[in-house]
Amino acid sequence: MALDPSYLEYPRRKRGMDHDLYAYSNLFERPAVAWPGGKTVAVPIVVSLEWFPILPTDKPFRAPGHMQTAYPDYRHYTSREYGTRVGFYRLLDAFAKAGATVSVATNAAVAERYPSVIRDIVAAGHEIVAHSTDMNGTIATGLDEADERALIVNALDTLERVSGTRPKAWASIARSQSWNTPRLLAEAGVALMLDWVNDDLPYEMSTPASPIVNLPLNHELSDRQIITVQQHSADSYAEQIRDAYAWLEGETTTGGGRMLPLHLTPYIMGLPYRIGALESLLGWLAAQPGAWFAGVSAIADAAIR
Secondary structure (H helix, E strand, C coil), X not given: CCCCHHHHCCCCCCCCCCCCCCCCCCCCCCCCCCCHHHCCEEECEEEEECCCCCCCCCCCCCCCCCCCCCCCCHHHHHHHHXXXXXXXXXXXXXXXXXXXXXXXXXXXXXXXXXXXXXXXXXXXXXXXEECCCCCCCCCCCCCCHHHHHHHHHHHHHHHHHHHCCCCCEECCHHHXXXXXXXXXXXXXXXXXXXXXXXXXXXXXXXXXXCCEEECCCCCCCCHHHHHHHCCCCXXXXXXXXXXXXXXXXXXXXXXXXXECCEEECHHHHCCCCCHHHHHHHHHHHHCCCCEEECCHHHHHHHHCC
């Protein structure tokens, strides 16, 4: 049976995605980005510092890494807590050894429960990124707009109260958004989000509130994806990052600056049998003449002038 011709009529079919947040743009045809100091590959390191309530909620969805077994799920709860108690401080030491400034995407609940951790992040010169209220604070279409707005403002207010600075950047749980999220973030004064992964460089969106920049935080190269999901070793993770750096560095000879984000999880990479591989990787990156360690806001500011 032939399709009704109206089936093929779609008023928003156009090049790129079906929205008006930004125009389609080919990375290899747009004007080149130049990083400060003649650097070629920006390396934003983003740490997800999360607090998982021992009772998960499944609306709109259960966050990745959340509790799995019958209540009380102490096995997963204490594994996640290991990241805050132990693993994160190993990461801080590794960053200090490499001379790397990073961004820490943290739940507001971490600030409320462990304010000393937030103070340690700030004292080390790292950037705070708002990462919802806690790991039950997921966003997706269907979440009431007023509830989503309140969640965003609550997270920003709490982190500002504890850290002394209002976060400029936002990372949603699982990078999940509703149709309203870019606008609501812009309304709340957020200048940068890390949720959309469709590029190798930051780019600007326009919303009815004000513009907002997206810095793509690649999912495929996260420690969760490579080590936990794909079951690769920490050494394999480091090798893949080095391969990615080499490829991006090669592209810079004709295409301008590139970006290689590292997304780390304290309870995954902060374990004693993995942290050595990360330290070696960071040392290797620090030795590359073109590598630029910087927080996500600094990188976005340099890309969007």
